[in-house]
Structure formats: structure tokens, C-alpha cells
Amino acid sequence: MxxxxxxxxxxxxxxxxxxxxxxxxxxxxxxxxxxxxxxxxxxxxxxxxxxxxxxxxxxxxxxxxxxxxxxxxxxxxxxxxxxxxxxxxxxxxxxxxxxxxxxxxxxxxxxxSKFHVSGKCHTDLHHKSFFFGEGRSLNCSTEEVLCCDFSSDGKLLAIAGREEKVLFWNTEDHNKFVTGESHSLPISDVRFKPNSTMVATSSYDKTVQIWDSAEAGKSPLKLQGHGDHVLSLDFHPRRMNLLCSSDRNNEIRFWDINQDSWTHIFKGATKQVRFEPRNGKLLATSSGNVVNVFDVQTYKLYAVFKEHDKEVQSICWDPDGKHIISISEDSARLWSVSERKSLHELSSTGNIFQCCTFHPWNWKFWIIGGYRSFELWNPFESNKTLTIDAHKELVSSLATSIEPEMVASTSYDKSVKLWASP
Incomplete structure (x- = not known):
């Protein structure tokens, strides 16, 4: 009827x-x-x-x-x-x-729906309303893909890795284009400047380069000064000329991109650097098995988190800037920044944790990239997770777009995938 x-x-x-x-x-x-x-x-x-x-x-x-x-x-x-x-x-x-x-x-x-659910539930959860499905897959490289980032409006995804160039993928019409020039060695990190078409990349060639996705054929701005592989970088969310980068020597550099020069150098980061997303007053970094949080104005330590046993591979703020999640191969930890303490821990239980991001429409949930799969985890409720098959090799990076609500994943299998609500 x-x-x-x-x-x-x-x-x-x-x-x-x-x-x-x-x-x-x-x-x-x-x-x-x-x-x-x-x-x-x-x-x-x-x-x-x-x-x-x-x-x-x-x-x-x-x-x-x-x-x-x-x-x-x-x-x-x-x-x-x-x-x-x-x-x-x-x-x-x-x-x-x-x-x-x-x-x-x-x-x-x-x-x-144009998306399909591709997950496998290995443990029961109290809430299942955070399902998302694979939408598009792109075999974008002949080499391992290591990093990705969404533009502020979610319309572009920047992708990079061992191929040494930046590929831009339009998430609306799915067209793609590649930068003309390139680094001389693999790219370790890529970040969009907030509310901009500008993208910065860090590389093993000891340089930071800044590209304009609207002018892909234009030569990039090159920032030189690091003495070893540059492993991560990030733009400040408010001060549009401020860029931070870190290298394998544990050195952090602040750059004024309008002046093409660094403004301050201090120690405390190797693997990753990320500004607090609301106002950028704090900078979270990983160095060995330690997560540091620095005051951006004074460059002094605000908090130190030392409870990981293995090297921290990835760090991520929640959108409110109140919590940090950090990832090592054997565990994930959620930290309260204001309380300066660990709130929850999740064991990898045989998986190889590599990267993380927050869930695009339920910020209490975290997405952790591991070997071939994601773990979806709500640390405030349980140490149980939902496992979703994702790639054929290790998931190397994750990025979230809040509007539109999407997640991107890259992998050593040389592909990138978009995920969204089914």
C-alpha cells in the first residue's frame, strides 16, 4: 500500500x-x-x-x-x-x-546513495550513528602517498608523497591537476592555508615550499634554512602570514611567509606540528614518544605528555581545541589540554596505528588509521571500536572536511579515498 x-x-x-x-x-x-x-x-x-x-x-x-x-x-x-x-x-x-x-x-x-557501507563490525558499540561509506577512490600515484589536506571549503584535496609533486583533487567534479615544479625528495606533509588556495609542503629535501592551487603552473615560494629532513608543517589559523615547520633534528621554525624568512627557532618537534584550531594560541608537537604543547606567544612549554611507549606518529586537535589525540603504533591516547593529563587510552591490539582525525559530524568520535583499516573510537564511552576495511596497505594519513562532511585517507597502496555519510 x-x-x-x-x-x-x-x-x-x-x-x-x-x-x-x-x-x-x-x-x-x-x-x-x-x-x-x-x-x-x-x-x-x-x-x-x-x-x-x-x-x-x-x-x-x-x-x-x-x-x-x-x-x-x-x-x-x-x-x-x-x-x-x-x-x-x-x-x-x-x-x-x-x-x-x-x-x-x-x-x-x-x-x-552514491556511497556504500564497507565496514565490518568486530565489536559492539553503544552508538552506531557514525557510519560512513567509501565514495570515490583515486589511484593517484606511482609511489606511496604519504599526506593529504582539505581546503577550508572542502572543495579541494591536496595530496602528496614520494612522487615529490602535489596533486589537487576537486571533490565536486573529481577533476585533478598536478603542480608543474616539484621537490627533489619525497614530500612529508601538506597543509592548506586557512580560507585560501595556498598550500605548503615540507620535504626530505630540507625545504618548505608554498604553492597556489589556483595557479598550479606557477613556481612555488621556497623557504630554506632547515639542516635536515623537514617532516611536518602547519599554518596558523588566525595569523595568515605565520607558518610553522619542524625537522628531524628536533628543530621548530616559525616563518613569516610575507618576508620569506624565519622569525624564531626552538626545539621540541620531529614528527608533527599542529596549531590549536580555534585561535592558535597553542602549538602541539610530537618528539619521539612525547607530545609537547607550546605557548605560541612565549615559545615556552605549556604541557608535556609522556605516557606513550613508542614514537608518536600523529597528533590531532579536536575542532574545539580542548583535546589532543596522539597516535603511536601500539596505542592511541586522548589528552585534556587544560587539565594537562591523559583521559583515555586505546591499545592497537595487533593493528599498526599510524594516523588520526576527528569524525566530521560527531566530534566525540575519532578515526584512527592503521594497517589496511580504520578504527572508529569514542573514548568517552568505551575502549571498543568499529573496524572499517579501507586500503590494501598501511593508511598513511587522514584529513577531515567539516563542510561538506568528508574524510580523506591516503595509503602506501598508492591510492587516496573519500569517505562520507551513506
């Missing part, structure tokens, strides 16, 4: 319950968007619940989705969760209602 606008009654019911869930959990913008796009009617839901009935059966639906798109794997968690749901709800009618809506949710998430 179909309604006048062509929607099945079950689909209308699904949209009603999703809208109810969003409203009751203060997700009003999402609810409004769903109402517009799905023409959600004003009907009241048949089964009322303080947080929305979706809260009770969301995990069950998610496991069904994963089972459908995971090469026929079976999951013990499905049976356990359905038994628990049956006990809590105490009615067979409720289970039947859940099954109908879950079946419909398969179509809602995948059938009409």
Missing part, C-alpha cells in the same frame, strides 16, 4: 521515528533537514519513548546493515542485542516493529 506521494507506509513510519529521535536528542537541525528532504508528516509516533524509540533498536539495525554489506559474515552481537532488546521491551510486537523499520533502514542508508 503506497501513499499519494509514492512513499510506502513503512518508509513514512521510519522517517517519523527518526525525526522523533532527532528532536528528543536535541538534534533539531538534523530533524529539520530530514523533515524537508523526506516530507515527514506531522503524525505522532505510535510508540513513545523519552529519548525516541530509535535509541533502543539503533544498534540492532546497524548490525543488520553491516551484515548485508560484509560478505555474508555473521555476528554474535546481533543475537545478544536482540535478546537484550526483547527482555527490555517485553513484547513480541515491539520486535516485529523493529524488524520492519530495520529492513526499511537498509534502503534509507544505501539503496539511493
Amino acid at each position: 503506497a501513499s499519494e506521494d509514492g512513499q510506502d507506509n513503512d518508509e513514512i513510519l521510519l522517517h517519523l521515528y527518526m525525526h522523533d529521535y532527532f528532536i528528543k536528542n536535541n538534534m533539531h537541525e538534523t530533524a529539520a533537514s530530514l523533515r524537508r528532504e523526506a516530507s515527514v508528516p506531522d503524525n505522532s509516533v505510535q510508540i513513545d519513548h523519552p529519548q525516541g524509540i530509535l535509541k533502543e533498536w539503533w544498534s540492532t539495525c546497524s548490525d543488520i546493515i553491516l551484515k548485508e554489506y560484509s560478505e555474508g559474515e555473521t555476528y554474535a552481537q546481533m543475537s545478544d542485542h536482540m535478546m537484550q532488546t526483547e527482555e527490555n521491551q517485553n513484547t513480541d510486537d515491539m520486535l516485529q516493529q523493529q524488524q520492519v523499520i530495520c529492513d526499511q533502514s537498509l534502503g534509507f542508508f544505501t539503496k539511493d
